Amino acid sequence: MATSDARRPRLSREKVLETAIDLADRKGLDAVTMRNLAAELGVEAMSLYYHVANKDELLDAMIETVMEEINTAVSTITTDDDAGWKATLRQRILTARSVLLRHPWAPTLFETRALMTPPVITYFDAVLGLLREGGLSYDLAHHGMHALGSRALGFTQELFQPDGQETDEETEAALMAMADRFPHLTGMMAEVAHNDADSTLGWCDDQAEFEFGLDLILDGLERLAEPSRR
């Protein structure tokens, strides 16, 4: 009865962004092509350009959206107050990480493009605040931010198996066959691997490794912040 009852839902910048992110989540960043995204929306490619300047702006907006998602997620954590700055910062970062785990394409984008956007600044300002709360000088806190790097945002680029591909047994076998050339690596694999259920070179529990590295840095910063105790 309304003026345009059977009209299609109409495009909007929000819907474009939302669909783009969803598409990236499901099929990877490479699948986010203008034509693909348009098809997903039941629309022609060029129609997107009314809502988005170009693809670069689209990608920027995508990470900005994720960053906002992180900020809201982080804002809901009960701060437990006297748990100490380290615990608070730790949880904040792990929360950010949990959001990024739902958007595996985001880290790549974060590293690729400049991101001095308000949500990012907000996030980093809070991190910095927690470091200050720990008694770090501005100078030390600044170094600390650099030391954390992308870890402050909840991710590290894993050098091996970037695609999350499983390292197969034959690769491991091939490696073990060269025990003479790579004694330490093969030695490590022989000892460390197979302890838990995870397989072979994919033995590494990403989450555990992330937390280990994070704590290592936070502890190191705390130690540097203490005036006493060499």
Added chain:
Amino acid sequence: MATSDARRPRLSREKVLETAIDLADRKGLDAVTMRNLAAELGVEAMSLYYHVANKDELLDAMIETVMEEINTAVSTITTDDDAGWKATLRQRILTARSVLLRHPWAPTLFETRALMTPPVITYFDAVLGLLREGGLSYDLAHHGMHALGSRALGFTQELFQPDGQETDEETEAALMAMADRFPHLTGMMAEVAHNDADSTLGWCDDQAEFEFGLDLILDGLERLAEPSRR
């Protein structure tokens, strides 16, 4: 006199790789397109495919070449023996870094593609060896490798100004104008910046920051390796 005196220098896999790397060094990775690279060699695009399976293989070979360059650079450092494992590892990593600084495109590639290639394995095996030399268990050394991440190879992806673009004064001014919204960030900038000659947000000395983070991690690992002294 000779059978083919005036022949053009002829293509070869080595020359293709060499030119590709040089091209990336000079004009960035985006400039490394098959047609571009071919033109650089005075040749047609498809001619490259006789020496290289496809572009992916080309990129893989490029990082492999850089990795070999790192390995030879690292092999020439005088180990100074009783300087301690930390100092040795430190220098090894900084040497790797010095090579990567000549190939700014390499880090991106390193993070993008799987690189379980012999030169990389060789490198990491040596790093692992030094950690072991420091008395780390295989397990701790393994964690340490993860904690180092790309730092073990001599680089960290800088989150801000990924392109090495200078942060201009207006950006800084805009940020300072929001001192109420970002108190810590603006506070830090007011205090830390302008101490050295470097400008504004580009105040960060990448090399110094890298070394700070590296030492933080190495010290942390050393501490964990010591049985005593909590």
Added chain:
DNA sequence: CCGTCCTTTCTTACGACGTAAGTATTACGG
């Protein structure tokens, strides 16, 4: 009900990319 005018979408087309398929050239051993 009709024209007018934004707003939003579609059509068509261009140049750049990686590369498949097939053809021409070159070099060299006999």
Added chain:
DNA sequence: CCGTAATACTTACGTCGTAAGAAAGGACGG
């Protein structure tokens, strides 16, 4: 000199981002 294998070129296809402009839709005053 010629045949054969190695090397380089030609042509063409499908995909990408997107420039330019035409068409469709809705809103609104007459």
